[in-house]
Amino acid sequence: MAGGVRGPQLGLGPVVWLCLATLLLGAALGGKVLVVPVDGSHWLSMRLLVRELAARGHDVVVLVPETSDGSPPSFRAPAGCETELYPVSYTQKDLDGTLGNITDDVFLRGRAPGVADAYANVRRLVAFTSVHVTGCESLLRNGELMGRLRRGGYDAVLTDPFLPCGAILAETLDAPAVFFLRGLPCGLDEAAAQCPAPPSYVPRFYVGANADAAAMTFTQRLRNAAMYAADAAICRVAYARFDALASAYLETDVTYQELIGRRGAVWLMRYDFAFLRPKPQMPNMVLIGGVNCAEPAPLAADLQEFVDGSGDDGFIVFTLGSMVDKMPADLTKVFLDAFRKIPQRVVWRYTGILPDDAPEKVKTMKWLPQNDLLAHPKAKLFLTHGGSHGIYEGICNAVPMVMMPLFGDQPDNVDLMVSRGVAARVSVFDVTTEKLLEALNKVLNDTSYKEKMVKLSAVHLDRPIKPLDLAVFWTEFVMRHKGADHLRPAAHDLNLIQYHSLDTICFLAAILMTISFLALKCCLFCTRKCGMRVTVKKKKE
Amino acid sequence: MAGGVRGPQLGLGPVVWLCLATLLLGAALGGKVLVVPVDGSHWLSMRLLVRELAARGHDVVVLVPETSDGSPPSFRAPAGCETELYPVSYTQKDLDGTLGNITDDVFLRGRAPGVADAYANVRRLVAFTSVHVTGCESLLRNGELMGRLRRGGYDAVLTDPFLPCGAILAETLDAPAVFFLRGLPCGLDEAAAQCPAPPSYVPRFYVGANADAAAMTFTQRLRNAAMYAADAAICRVAYARFDALASAYLETDVTYQELIGRRGAVWLMRYDFAFLRPKPQMPNMVLIGGVNCAEPAPLAADLQEFVDGSGDDGFIVFTLGSMVDKMPADLTKVFLDAFRKIPQRVVWRYTGILPDDAPEKVKTMKWLPQNDLLAHPKAKLFLTHGGSHGIYEGICNAVPMVMMPLFGDQPDNVDLMVSRGVAARVSVFDVTTEKLLEALNKVLNDTSYKEKMVKLSAVHLDRPIKPLDLAVFWTEFVMRHKGADHLRPAAHDLNLIQYHSLDTICFLAAILMTISFLALKCCLFCTRKCGMRVTVKKKKE
Known part of the structure; x- marks a missing residue:
């Protein structure tokens, strides 16, 4: 670790030495971290940090609801970590039920989403998080487990504030929280961290203002300002159950925003400005975008053989993310027909069964080693929905993209990449073989996509310290110093008027x-x- | 350097490789940096970065006005740098004349400064910078030198925007600027970098709001808001000549704020939040507070002997900064009388002649190796005016302080340290031997000062990368990528209303x-x- 106090030269008194020794000894012996993760793709990158913390000798305990089936990308605590399973009153089916129709909705709607769809999405989000809130209640009322956690003497709670359990536990255990996230709905992360986000140039999602690299036009700024106002109302609905849970359990009148604002010692933000547009930051926000781009691991033998054999034309990596593993037959046909007309091989994350006439050069897999594939020298193109993990794997491996956003933050993510000239977009609502082929051929044959992606990749990778090391450093910092009080702005003590x-x-x-x-x-x-x-x-x- | 593109795995086309090779080759061969420094204490820490850049094989050219006499802390370009002397129409005496009476003013006034003094200070600042503007005009009209600079092909201009010449040169040479500074009068740095600074919790200087670690009271916020408004007016006066020079030379209607806003690729800010209160940052602001705390060098033999011989009581380091090297006889007596009554030895930066009865344990020197002295295990206390360099040397060596602020940002710097419990304050306006003794004894004997300083030092030094390495990294980043466009917020394209x-x-x-x-x-x-x-x-x- 850099820094460190120059010991023998300081001429310190015994008290001071004792204090310093405790500090350093604590760090050397390793701390105790409670990890409260969020399942699914959220866990994919947090897992890397958790693994690293365990490898560095910290006691890491991962709290996992019994429903989690352990198949990727679900929880599987890395080696060296202890897993605490806790019973919950819902089943995986209950959980899937709240989200399952999202994909049907996207594939079968056949038109761009309207206001009613946005409303349906908020309802779905609330239904999904509500099930988790129930799970969290089970945990908090589990006297035996809570007693064990209270006696655990944790130095920090590492959690994704997308769900409220981690922050409430941190408050209960009086441990500083390290938040690990891409962002929160309604910009709650910025509001809680007291981070200014002027609506005039920090685009909210769903406004369409990320499509243009230049400053927003008057209309865009108008829509953006309206979205900021709308968000304030949406947030009240979206986080109402979080507020209620926190207030009830902590027996004090507190909103979820206040809770994470005062508990969050450090916010590890999974973005950087090779991806998002530059905007103000707070001192305790640490940018770790690209943390998921680990060193590529070797591919399985059959997969290695398949991609090695793709010749000069190389291959395409195709995935629509962890929440979408099937698609309607007619849409499958659109893709297969397009793939027939290009010389590249295709590796596709797909759990359905392809029709018998599917070309042999299309290989489907239930789970893709996405980063390892994109790091292969023959990876020519990444066909993706535009999730933030995939985007960073595309950027760090300098693979240009064809993107088909489905829902959530994906349309904006895609706008950001398209505006940088490193990706082409197809719309899931009117995709045809011709349109898909046009996009694929453009990105495969127009060298500007690759050139711009190489430049973007160089900018992203040119950093003084790797994002994972940064995440480890700040988690350990919080453990060493019992928080990061020197980074806490006085804004937390002011009300809105003040x-x-x-x-x-x-x-x-x-x-x-x-x-x-x-x-x-x-x-x-x-x-x-x-x-x-x-x-x-x-x-x- | 961390990051770096994983080459052979990428499978790039020839064009892309060429582009990448040029980029890396440029970095490997070293870039060309034009350094436009500001004399005095400003140069002390920038010099370390300049030296490091030269050591790493970059071509470094330092522009120095002929008046500079080369005595510390004046310009002495480090080994490996080229110095370009340019003639100016003013003499060092003209320059000293604009500031010389500041110290008399402080020592002889005998009361805290009022509004009239604040006005006098602004006038003095304008007079001082005006002389430099004249010098800059000499440089810009020096056809031969300017021709040489234009042909120089500089990759970056490293400058302190306290004076306007560097930014104007960067614009003329169309090179990205790297700014190196503690801050600018009237908060021009924040305004230019588009960094939000809410008046409700980001204290301006001269408001007295840094004296309290908690959130500001209503009265403090009122004064702070008024100061923000007043600054807007003061800035117009303070920077009027900069605006005029920039507009005239660049033949376009531009303010100095706009110029540094659009030219500054990266702002290397000489602070961190072990010193200042946490506040919003912009992505291109890089915190390098403590950059001046270099590895301590060995002391000269006689000085080493003097401090080694100070016994268990140790010694005090005493300096009032680079602008104050003498003081009135009666004030000198106050200090000497106090030093007689404590067991510590004293090393004092003082160019005057001490009275014959001065105790032998007080050693005066024309220039102190301040950091090397403070790093000595027997350094018990730092008696200082509260300049930012000294403060960081005190912090990184964990030496508690007695502070006597004189002018400028010093009263606020001292407030910050006193509020952290690592320093006691004496007022230059009513200092007596008794008051000074009380402060010295408090800090020497109450262990809480040392304990808190050790903690503050540990927080300051616990960082993932050393500030000098960070400064080098970002300067080289700007050279490698011809700027840092991905960190430029769209706010630069909006007017105030927008x-x-x-x-x-x-x-x-x-x-x-x-x-x-x-x-x-x-x-x-x-x-x-x-x-x-x-x-x-x-x-x-």
């Missing part, structure tokens, strides 16, 4: 108006006096 | 008001209709 200086501005305005009013009165009084004098004089005359 | 969303808010408000008005009209109309019908009905009845 924060926006509305009280001081009104007070200053009142003073200014009083002075102006008095000055005006004085002038009027003087003018009248003078006027009267003149009139009296004239009368006398 | 930035603050005043146009969109007004538009949305107008729509809301129109709808409300129409709704009200409709209601009134309906009510009237109903009312009329009721009246007609009643009449009929």
Whole structure:
């Protein structure tokens, strides 16, 4: 670790040495971390940090609901970690039920989403998180497990604040929280971390303002400002159960935003500005975009043989993410027909069964070693939905993309990549073999996509320290110093009126108006006096 | 260097390889940096970066006005750098004349500064920078030198934007600028970098709001808001000559703020949050606080002997900064009398002659190896004015302080340290031997000062990468990528009204008001209709 106190030269007293020794000894012996993860793709990259922490000698305990089936990308605590399974009152089916129809919805709707779809999505999100809130309640009421956790003496809680359990546990155990996330719905992460996000140039998602690299137009800014206002209302609905759970369990009137604001010692943000547009940051926000681009591992023998044999034309990596593993037959046909007309081989994450006439050069797999495949020198193109993990794997391996966004943050992610000239877009709502072929051929044959991707990749990879090392460093920092108090802005102690200086501005305005009013009165009084004098004089005359 | 593109695995086309090779070759061969420094203490830490760049094989050219006498802390370009001397029309005496009376003013005033003094200080600052503007004009009109610079093919201009010449040169040479600074008067650095600084919790200097670690009170926020407003006016005066010079030379209507905003690829900020209160940052602001705490060098033999011989009581390091090397006889007596009554030896930066009865244990020197002395295990206390360099040397060596702020940012720097419990303050305006002794004894004997300083030092030094390495990395990044465009926020393309969303808010408000008005009209109309019908009905009845 860099830094470190130059010991023998300091001439410290015994008390000071004791304090310093405890600090360093604690760090050397390893700390105790409680990990409260979120299942699915969220876990994919947090897993790497958890593995590294265990490898560095920390005691790592991962809290996992019994429903998790352990198949990728679900929880499988890395070697060296302890897993604490806790019973929950819902089944995996309940959970899947809340989301399952998202994909049908996208594939069968056949048109771009409207306001009603956005509303349906919020409802779905609330239904999904509500099931998890139930799970969290089971955990918090599990007296035996909670007792064990309380006695655990954890130095930090590592969690994804997408679900509320980690932050509530951190508060209960009085341990500093390290948050690991890409972002939260409604920009709750920025609001909680007190991070300014001027609506004039920090585009919200779903506004379409990420499609243009230049500053937003008036209309875009208008839509963006309206979205900021709308978000405030949506957030109340989206986080209502989180607020209620936190208030009930902690027996104090607290919103989820306040809770994560005061508990979050460090926010490990899974983005950087090779991906997102530059925007203000807070000192305790640490950018670890690309943390999931680990060193590529060797491929399985049959897969290695398949991609090695793809010749000069190379191969395409195709996935629509962890939530989509099947698609309707007609859409499958669209893709297969397009693949027939290009010389590249295709490796496709697909759990359905392909029709018998599917070309042999298309290989389907239930789970792709995506990063390892993209790191292969013959990987020519990445056909993807635009999830943030895949995007970073594309960027760090410098593979240009054809993107078909489905839902959530994906349309904006795709806008960001397309505006950088490293990807082409196809719409899932009107995709045809011709349109898909056009996009594939454009990215495969127009060298500008590859060139721009190489440049973007160079910028992304040119950093003083690797994102995983940074994540490890700051988690350990929080353990060593029992938080990161020196990075906590005083803004946390202000209410909204105070924060926006509305009280001081009104007070200053009142003073200014009083002075102006008095000055005006004085002038009027003087003018009248003078006027009267003149009139009296004239009368006398 | 971390990162780096994983070459052979990428499977790139020839064009891409060529582009990548040029990039890496350029970096390997070393770039060309033009350094436009600011004399005095500003140069002390920038020098370390310049030396490191030269050591890493870059061509470094340092532009120095002929007046600089080369004595510390004045310019002495480090080994391996080329120095370009340019003639200027002012003399060192002209320059000293603009500032010389600051110290007299502080020592002889005998009371805390008032509004008139603040005004005098702004005038003095303007006079000082005006002389430099004249020097810059000499440089820019020096056809021969400018021709040479234009042909130089510089990859970056490294400069302190406290003076305007570096930024104007960067614009002229069309090279990205790397700014190296602690901050700019009136918060121009934040304004130019588009960094939000909410007046409700980011304290301006001279407001007294840094004295308290908690959130500001209403009165403090009021004063702070007023200072933000006042700064806007002061800045117009303070930077008027910079604006004029930039506009005249670049033949375009540009303010200095706009110029440094668009030219600054990276801002290397000489602070961190072990010193300042946490506040928002922009992605191209890199914190390198403590960059001046280099590895301590061995002391000169006589000095080593003097401090080694200080016994268990150790010694005190005493300096009032590079601008103050003498003081009035009565003040000197106050200090000497206090030093007589404590057992510590004293090493004092002082160019005057001490009275004959000065104790032998007080050693005066014209220039102190401050960091090397503070790193000595027997350094017990740092008696200082509170300049940012000294503060960081105190922090990184964990030496608690007694501070006597004189002018500029020093009173606020001292407030910050005192509020952290690592320093005691004495006022230069009413210092007596008793008051000084009380402060010295408090810090020497109350172990809490040392303990808190050790903790603060541990937090400051616990970082993933050393500040100098970070400064080198980002300077080289700018050279490698011809800037840092991916970190440039779109806010630069908005005017003040757009930035603050005043146009969109007004538009949305107008729509809301129109709808409300129409709704009200409709209601009134309906009510009237109903009312009329009721009246007609009643009449009929």
